[in-house]
Amino acid sequence: MAAKKLLPYLLILALNFCGLHAQILPNISLGSSITAGTNDSWRSLSGEFAFGFYPLQNNLYLMGIWFDKIPERTLVWSANRDTPAEAGSTIRLTFAGQLFLTYSNGSVQSVYGGAAASLGFMENNGNFVLKDGNSRVIWQSFDSPTDTLLPTQVLTNGQMLFSNAKGTTDYSTGNFMLEMQYDGNLVLSAYHFSDPGYWFTGTLVSNDSLVFDSNASLYIVNSTNDVIYSLTENFSAPTGEYYHRATIDDMGNFQQYVYHKSNGSGWISMWKAIHEPCLVNAVCGVNGMCSSPDNETVTCNCIPGYIPLDPNHISKGCHPETVVNYCADPSMRNFTIAVIDDADFPFEGFADLDRVLNVDVEGCKVALMDDCYSIAASLVDSRCNKKRMPLLNARKSASTKGITAFVKVPLKSSNPGTQEGEKKNHFNFRAFLEISLIVSATLAFVFGATAIYYHPATRKFVRRKHSSDTTIGVNFREFKYVELHEATNGFSKTVGRGSSGKVYSGVLSLKNMRIEIAVKKLEKEIEKSEEEFMTELKIIGRTYHKNLVRLLGYCVENNQRLLVYELMANGTLSDLLFEEGERPSWVPRAEMVLGISRGLLYFHEECETQIIHCDVKPQNVLLDANYSAKIADFGLSKLLNKDQTRTDTNVRGTMGYLAPEWLRNAPVTSKVDVYSFGVVLLEILCCRRHIELNRVEEESEEDDLVLSDWVVSCMMKGKLEMVVRHDPEVLSDFKRFERMAMVGIWCIHPDPVLRPSMKKVTQMLEATSEVGIPPLLHDQMS
Numbered sequence: 001m002a003a004k005k006l007l008p009y010l011l012i013l014a015l016n017f018c019g020l021h022a023q024i025l026p027n028i029s030l031g032s033s034i035t036a037g038t039n040d041s042w043r044s045l046s047g048e049f050a051f052g053f054y055p056l057q058n059n060l061y062l063m064g065i066w067f068d069k070i071p072e073r074t075l076v077w078s079a080n081r082d083t084p085a086e087a088g089s090t091i092r093l094t095f096a097g098q099l100f101l102t103y104s105n106g107s108v109q110s111v112y113g114g115a116a117a118s119l120g121f122m123e124n125n126g127n128f129v130l131k132d133g134n135s136r137v138i139w140q141s142f143d144s145p146t147d148t149l150l151p152t153q154v155l156t157n158g159q160m161l162f163s164n165a166k167g168t169t170d171y172s173t174g175n176f177m178l179e180m181q182y183d184g185n186l187v188l189s190a191y192h193f194s195d196p197g198y199w200f201t202g203t204l205v206s207n208d209s210l211v212f213d214s215n216a217s218l219y220i221v222n223s224t225n226d227v228i229y230s231l232t233e234n235f236s237a238p239t240g241e242y243y244h245r246a247t248i249d250d251m252g253n254f255q256q257y258v259y260h261k262s263n264g265s266g267w268i269s270m271w272k273a274i275h276e277p278c279l280v281n282a283v284c285g286v287n288g289m290c291s292s293p294d295n296e297t298v299t300c301n302c303i304p305g306y307i308p309l310d311p312n313h314i315s316k317g318c319h320p321e322t323v324v325n326y327c328a329d330p331s332m333r334n335f336t337i338a339v340i341d342d343a344d345f346p347f348e349g350f351a352d353l354d355r356v357l358n359v360d361v362e363g364c365k366v367a368l369m370d371d372c373y374s375i376a377a378s379l380v381d382s383r384c385n386k387k388r389m390p391l392l393n394a395r396k397s398a399s400t401k402g403i404t405a406f407v408k409v410p411l412k413s414s415n416p417g418t419q420e421g422e423k424k425n426h427f428n429f430r431a432f433l434e435i436s437l438i439v440s441a442t443l444a445f446v447f448g449a450t451a452i453y454y455h456p457a458t459r460k461f462v463r464r465k466h467s468s469d470t471t472i473g474v475n476f477r478e479f480k481y482v483e484l485h486e487a488t489n490g491f492s493k494t495v496g497r498g499s500s501g502k503v504y505s506g507v508l509s510l511k512n513m514r515i516e517i518a519v520k521k522l523e524k525e526i527e528k529s530e531e532e533f534m535t536e537l538k539i540i541g542r543t544y545h546k547n548l549v550r551l552l553g554y555c556v557e558n559n560q561r562l563l564v565y566e567l568m569a570n571g572t573l574s575d576l577l578f579e580e581g582e583r584p585s586w587v588p589r590a591e592m593v594l595g596i597s598r599g600l601l602y603f604h605e606e607c608e609t610q611i612i613h614c615d616v617k618p619q620n621v622l623l624d625a626n627y628s629a630k631i632a633d634f635g636l637s638k639l640l641n642k643d644q645t646r647t648d649t650n651v652r653g654t655m656g657y658l659a660p661e662w663l664r665n666a667p668v669t670s671k672v673d674v675y676s677f678g679v680v681l682l683e684i685l686c687c688r689r690h691i692e693l694n695r696v697e698e699e700s701e702e703d704d705l706v707l708s709d710w711v712v713s714c715m716m717k718g719k720l721e722m723v724v725r726h727d728p729e730v731l732s733d734f735k736r737f738e739r740m741a742m743v744g745i746w747c748i749h750p751d752p753v754l755r756p757s758m759k760k761v762t763q764m765l766e767a768t769s770e771v772g773i774p775p776l777l778h779d780q781m782s
């Protein structure tokens with residue numbers, strides 16, 4: 001009896017013994033495990049690196065790898081940076097040869113779930129590897145870096161490092177990213193804000209990679225291993241005497257650090273990408289202002305008239321103290337203009353457009369005062385650059401010396417007229433050139449990052465009619481990973497890459513049907529639990545509308561999340577409208593506008609729960625074989641994010657299409673889609689991008705940089721035909737065009753309350769409802 005009871009106990013002891021054993025030998029055998037809260041770890045032969053649970057505060061742990069011989073025990077890799085584990089959680093190299101993290105609450109994160117490994121191994125260079133029976137490496141921590149690279153580690157196209165959130169004790173994912181892009185460029189960006197980047201190497205070479213070699217030099221090599229760009233300058237710190245790491249830090253800088261192995265020198269930065277910390281975009285968040293007199297520490301303040309979103313963390317950004325619609329009543333002038341010396345609001349894509357030439361401080365101030373769309377300006381070289389929301393990169397640093405910044409500050413009703421602050425300025429313009437260079441070189445990315453599901457090859461073909469919709473008969477279902485692997489020929493053909501993941505094309509053979517599909521591999525951090533994710537997915541799976549790219553199914557396996565869509569034959573609306581080649585004619589264009597509005601209406605009002613798209617733009621509208629418009633990525637925002645009506649500073653969507661309330665501390669409703677739709681509508685009507693920077697020099701007499709402003713201004717002058725003067729088809733159907741343009745102007749009203757619902761929009765477009773004079777025109781005419 002007693003012996004029987006003891007048996008399981010003995011087994012546990014035996015297993016524990018195996019666990020202890022594994023600590024000593026570098027080979028980690030199948031069945032080994034580590035429990036959070038014990039001091040077990042799997043160490044490299046040299047003892048310099050350890051793999052296990054890295055303790056945080058509050059009894060929480062990260063499954064990670066750290067430098068084990070230095071007192072700082074610097075963490076270099078983690079598998080669960082955003083979901084720390086509690087004591088009692090385990091890391092297990094299972095008997096089936098897979099690596100799992102089991103949280104104390106029982107939920108399991110599969111770190112490696114592929115073909116069976118036969119052992120694990122903590123290498124002396126800090127790489128934890130899993131090997132198969134033939135000693136081939138089948139998984140390694142170096143392939144999924146977090147924020148740090150170690151010597152011998154390589155970052156290949158598509159791989160990225162993410163900074164930690166601000167504050168040194170928090171290892172969760174922060175705002176900044178170092179990405180080795182598919183185009184070959186290595187770019188630092190504030191990815192949360194659709195940022196085009198603030199530092200880049202400009203190496204536009206295919207299949208290049210960032211190498212941190214065994215001598216701790218950092219450089220980029222091309223596909224034949226020739227060095228094409230060196231990052232670190234010469235410094236002498238041999239890897240025999242020093243530890244090295246290259247890390248993207250919480251303030252968005254990428255630096256190489258050394259640590260003397262024997263005298264405990266601490267980590268010393270030997271190289272950094274950014275020498276002036278305020279050049280990091282959005283380092284102080286939306287409406288924050290960065291200053292850094294010593295080039296070391298960063299101080300964040302709010303722009304005058306704005307207050308912190310979180311008083312304890314000013315760097316999270318700021319919002320206006322009172323929200324004023326400057327266009328509501330221009331005669332009232334309920335604001336003053338604050339002048340900030342030696343400061344600037346550098347390039348922000350959408351924001352940095354209108355400029356007034358040959359003015360002084362007073363002239364720039366008046367220009368800002370008179371432009372109700374602008375909220376700020378900066379004066380560089382007698383050039384007054386007016387700015388719109390969002391003010392992301394406000395800074396006062398070495399490179400903004402001599403630049404004067406202006407910002408509108410609403411008057412508080414209690415003490416009107418007392419906030420004026422003005423000083424005389426001296427100009428010094430040298431650093432602006434540098435910024436402008438970055439701007440022009442990275443502009444392409446502003447409109448670049450998007451998801452597309454199409455066959456590039458079929459783009460060239462002339463329109464063909466397709467009668468049967470083969471996908472209608474396909475039921476929404478779960479796919480097996482192997483099935484999708486086979487259908488996409490091993491995920492070999494990429495047809496697009498969006499902010500949330502890559503898209504592959506493939507073919508499914510079902511019964512007698514061949515169905516062309518697009519498979520999207522979600523890479524982005526998913527805030528939802530698997531259960532919530534599945535719930536949302538099923539709601540989206542039940543949606544069906546002819547103006548929506550159909551979701552055919554999904555696959556959730558091995559920690560991978562894939563979405564399967566029907567493949568669209570004619571690519572994106574963006575390519576159709578803006579790329580070289582024949583433009584679609586007027587009638588199909590008008591049909592596309594209606595199609596998109598019906599698709600949005602369906603999601604806002606006709607499905608079982610309201611879905612807000614959050615990222616309506618021409619890159620997210622695809623065209624089927626009949627050139628009928630279908631909205632893509634519907635529900636993705638809801639699928640990926642816990643909370644659609646965000647309360648934090650995370651802006652979703654794309655600059656230029658973003659409704660202004662995203663950037664205020666205002667609730668986000670379905671009206672954000674109405675705004676973006678309004679912009680897209682005007683783009684379709686006029687066959688041009690909302691923002692065309694190259695018009696600056698070309699047609700300087702016209703105020704047509706921003707399409708919506710131009711349309712409004714032409715309408716007010718009673719010369720709307722100017723907008724489409726080169727398009728005889730539209731001129732011959734002018735009444736219809738005018739009606740649609742008016743609807744567009746209604747949609748882009750800065751005040752979400754005044755914007756019509758999609759229902760009203762659709763009715764106005766279908767001419768079943770009157771189109772009144774848009775309030776924007778009213779405001780400007782009175």
Ligand SMILES: *[C@@H]1O[C@H](CO)[C@@H](O)[C@H](O)[C@H]1NC(C)=O
Nearest residue numbers: 035036037038039040055087
């Ligand atoms: C782990 O190690 C630390 C420091 O060496 C020690 O204070 C602690 O008691 C140990 N914990 C266990 C569970 O052994």
Ligand SMILES: *[C@@H]1O[C@H](CO)[C@@H](O)[C@H](O)[C@H]1NC(C)=O
Nearest residue numbers: 083084085103105106107529
């Ligand atoms: C278990 O804990 C982890 C980490 O805190 C959390 O991410 C996960 O959602 C929890 N799972 C369940 C089922 O509560």
Ligand SMILES: *[C@@H]1O[C@H](CO)[C@@H](O)[C@H](O)[C@H]1NC(C)=O
Nearest residue numbers: 025026027119131133134135
């Ligand atoms: C570790 O495993 C490899 C096989 O992958 C073997 O050659 C080596 O001898 C093992 N080392 C130890 C210390 O067990």
Ligand SMILES: *[C@@H]1O[C@H](CO)[C@@H](O)[C@H](O)[C@H]1NC(C)=O
Nearest residue numbers: 157205206207208223224492
């Ligand atoms: C880059 O690598 C991919 C995948 O290995 C290959 O298909 C492609 O041809 C390569 N491109 C060049 C220009 O070498």
Ligand SMILES: *[C@@H]1O[C@H](CO)[C@@H](O)[C@H](O)[C@H]1NC(C)=O
Nearest residue numbers: 152211212213214215216217
């Ligand atoms: C590292 O430096 C040594 C000595 O200078 C040199 O022989 C070796 O080729 C270098 N290794 C790499 C990867 O550059």
Ligand SMILES: *[C@@H]1O[C@H](CO)[C@@H](O)[C@H](O)[C@H]1NC(C)=O
Nearest residue numbers: 205222223224225226227228
């Ligand atoms: C790589 O760079 C070297 C040196 O610039 C050049 O000779 C070589 O052709 C390049 N390789 C490729 C594949 O472009």
Ligand SMILES: *[C@@H]1O[C@H](CO)[C@@H](O)[C@H](O)[C@H]1NC(C)=O
Nearest residue numbers: 217230231232233234235236
């Ligand atoms: C770095 O040092 C090597 C060898 O001393 C030298 O050839 C090279 O020019 C140096 N590079 C720079 C950028 O100084």
Ligand SMILES: *[C@@H]1O[C@H](CO)[C@@H](O)[C@H](O)[C@H]1NC(C)=O
Nearest residue numbers: 241260261262263264265266
């Ligand atoms: C540590 O030793 C290195 C090499 O001897 C030396 O350059 C460095 O200054 C030392 N650091 C400290 C803090 O003593």
Ligand SMILES: *[C@@H]1O[C@H](CO)[C@@H](O)[C@H](O)[C@H]1NC(C)=O
Nearest residue numbers: 275276292293294295398399
């Ligand atoms: C900060 O860095 C910039 C650019 O490298 C430089 O012009 C400026 O003098 C530096 N300021 C200080 C205080 O070091």
Ligand SMILES: *[C@@H]1O[C@H](CO)[C@@H](O)[C@H](O)[C@H]1NC(C)=O
Nearest residue numbers: 324325328329332334413416
């Ligand atoms: C402007 O100020 C006037 C008088 O103080 C006030 O009545 C009015 O509501 C204000 N308008 C706005 C848009 O703040």
